[in-house]
Amino acid sequence: MVHNPHVPGAGVVMERLCAAFAARGLRSLVVDAADTASPPHELASVDLGACVEVLSPSVSYLAARGLPMNYLDSRATQVGFIDALRIAAPAAQVVVLHAGALDLRRMFVGRTPRPVLMAGPRPDSLTHAYTSMKLLSQRLGALAYDLVVSGDVGIRRAERMAERLTDCADHFLGAALRDMAVVDPHAPPQATVPADMQRLAAGLLPATAQTAHGLADLPPLPASTMPQRRPASVGRLN
Secondary structure (H helix, E strand, O other), X not given: OEOOOOOOOHHHHHHHHHHHHHOOOOOEEEEEOOOOOOOOOOOOOOOHHHHOEEEEXXXXXXXXXXXXXXXXXXXXXXXXXXXHHHHHOOOOOEEEXXXXXXXXXXXXXXXXXXXXXXXXXXXXXXXXXXXXXHHHHHHHOOOEEEEEEEOOOOHHHHHHHHHXXXXXXXXXXXOEXXXXXXXXXXXXXXXXXXXXXXXXXXXXXXXXXXXXXOHHHOOOOOOOOXXXXXXXXXXXXX
């Protein structure tokens, strides 16, 4: 999940994703490595697994702000962080990794992730989402994305935002949005997961993850389906 500083409620988005995965009987590990996250436990560099906090039978959490830098190698990648997560939480079937695009492109060198972008009510949030898409598509070859719109945004406005991002992604990057969901950051945690988020979460899972496997057995995450191409309405996204 790509961090967007202009979007409120990233924590709620992660909660909703985990709830959707839990509804499928899957155990999630939330790793918050964004620059707004809590710092990691002081033991993280010694025993990462001991720093994983169990929040519920289906969700565990790891505060990881700045932690991926501990795995920076001679090629300036952080791929060792992904491997360390597999070892630290082998029972997790899904990892919800929240980080900035610059960190994600170092973590996923040699892999092609299926990133989840975020946008919100502020116009600059959509610009930031496109900038992240551009970086990840050029550096990692990631061309399939999902979009979660978080905040006080109606479904029609969210659809227009998704269409605009779809147009620019297709026209300038050859990339595509697979699916879009809207999250209300004020909804109670017990609220039913909306159908659009359930669909988006299901699309993120490879076929092998639909049943019980541990994180160590799973490939990197995928995504779902989105609007058809329309003539590009460029705006300020390029």
